[in-house]
Amino acid sequence: MPKITFLGGAGTVTGSKYLLSHGGRRILIDCGLFQGLKQLRLRNWAPFPVPPGSIEAVILTHAHLDHSGYLPALIRDGFKGPVYASDGTKDVCGIILPDSGMLQERDAEFANKHRFSKHEPALPLYTAEDAMRALEMIEALPFNKRREIGPDTAIILQRGGHILGASIVQCEFQGRKIVFSGDLGQFGDPVMVDPTLIEAADYLVVESTYGNRKHDTLDPQEALLRVVKQTVEHGGTVVVPAFAVGRAQSLLWHLDRLRKAGRLGNVPVFLDSPMATDATELLAKHPNDHRLSAAECRAAFSIARVVRSPEESKALTADPMPKIIISASGMATGGRVLHHIKHYVGDRNSTILFSGFQAAGTRGAAMLAGAESVKIHGVYYPVRARVxxxxMLSAHADADGLLRWLKGFKSAPRQTFITHGEPTASDALRHRIEEELGWNCTVPEQMQRVTLA
Known part of the structure; x- marks a missing residue:
């Protein structure tokens, strides 16, 4: 009988990879990087659990690196394709994957130059060239259209509302209907569309990032304005590590509304992320993935001054004027934002403002937990800024939002697998589903294989 093996996203919010197999056939849903804790990141360097060349196809729920970022390595090591994704996900991967390869190359070069790596020499997991080859293998599929991708195998993509192009994957495999939620967005988000409700599945794989938490009910614009005013009045700078796709655009939209209401004043806003700038421009290309018109996209995102070159970024860091800097990455794991954090994290008048989930082992999680210092590029910097x-700005549905989506099913799946969450979050969601819906649930472990009876 067909089986599902949890190659990632089990016991953690990263590395999502789910392998469907039957009689030598293999289909991979998501191909994510492990991030955060070192023992998780080391999994990226281990041999893939099955020969990449034995996989028939990869299906991506969306383009965030924890769901797509291992794809260049899989292809380099023998996977021959195809890769299926929504049109929006294909376009966003065109931004994210080459940037990931470039950053890995730069980080390895920086580590070798300053000799702070334990490896000699430090190497990237994959290169920007590897990423470009991966993009050639992605085939865009429309939403709501059934597509046969092999014998007794078909998929339908539905909108997940998480980021541009995010999909819920309905997979028909060997007579079973298996639904993969991907990452689900918030209902009622002012920018992104609601996740599509699914009525039935034999088996369900659902994320649990916020499975044990509810988002703050404060108005996000009021909360954002409070932080900005508190910082700027003391002459400080607000540094916002933000995911380049999704979070950065939501932040700009809220700041634009505050500016137009005359409440933000003249504090300058800078978008120091070429990737976020490119992703913002994609919104107009995919109007059905969000709630904004093309005119609203242009107007809202014109609030920020775009910083393109590394030289401009360095000059921005050195400028003492109070300001707001939005820069990738969202958990402070890499990118230009690290240079801004190095400069401002020791300033008692400045604020490091996160805007969503921080995975265990990331700098964001450490700072929010009250770390007295943070290690960046081999050097420890004291944390004196407000953190x-x-x-409420998260692109993820909270526990109540996840239950709201699950209640859209008209009948209970035979089994629900709770993934993509820290252990406490996944178990809390399991408990709620069992108590409130009466469904059969399990929290799978890494590399666990389950027969789909």
Missing amino acids: ENLS
Whole structure:
């Protein structure tokens, strides 16, 4: 009988990979990087659990690196394709994957130059060239259209509302209907569309990022304005590590509304992320993935001054004027934002403002937990700046939102697998589903294989 093996996203919010197999056939849903804790990141360097060349196809729920970021390595090591994704996900991967390869190359070069790596020489997991080859293998599929991708195998993509192009994957495999939620967005988000309700599945794989938490009910614009005013009045700078796709655009939209209401004043806003700038421009290309018109996209995102070159970024860091800097990455794991954090994390008048979930082992999680210092590029920097998190700006549904989506099913799946969450979050969601819906649930372990009876 067909089986599902949890190659990632089990016991953690990263590395999502789910392998469907039957009689030598293999289909992979998501191909994510492990991030955060070192023991998780080391999994990226281990041999893939099955020969990449034995996999028939990969299906991506969306383009965030924890769901797509291992794809260049899989292809380099023998996977021959195809890769299926929504049109929006294909376009966003065109931004994210080459940037990931470039950053890995730069980080390895920086580590070798300053000799702080334990490896000699430090190497990237994959290169920007590897990423470009991966993009050639992605085939865009429309939403709501059934597509046969092999014998007794078909998929339908539905909108997940998480980021541009995010999909819920309905997979028909060997007579079973298996639904993969991907990452689900918030209902009622002012920018992104609601996740599509699914009525039935034999088996369900659902995320649990916020499975044990509810988002703050404060108005996000009021909360954002409070942080900005508190910082700017003391002459400080607000540094916002933000995911380049999704979070950065939501932040700009809220800041634009505050500016137009005359409440933000003249504090300058800078978008120091070429990737976020490119992703913002994609919104107009995919109007059905969000709630904004093309005119609203242009107007809202014109609030920020775009910083393109590394030289401009360095000059921005050195400028003492109070300001807001939005820069990738969202958990402070890499990118230009690290240079801004190095400069401002020791300033008592400044604020490091996170805007969503921080995975265990990331700098964001450490700072929010009250770390006295943070290690960046081999050097420890004391944390004296204010550190805050506005979780209501998250692109993830919270526990109540996840239950709301699950209640859209008209009948219970035979089995629900709870993944993509820290252990406490996944178990809390399991308990709620069992108590409130009466469904059969399990929290799978890494590399666990389950027969789909």
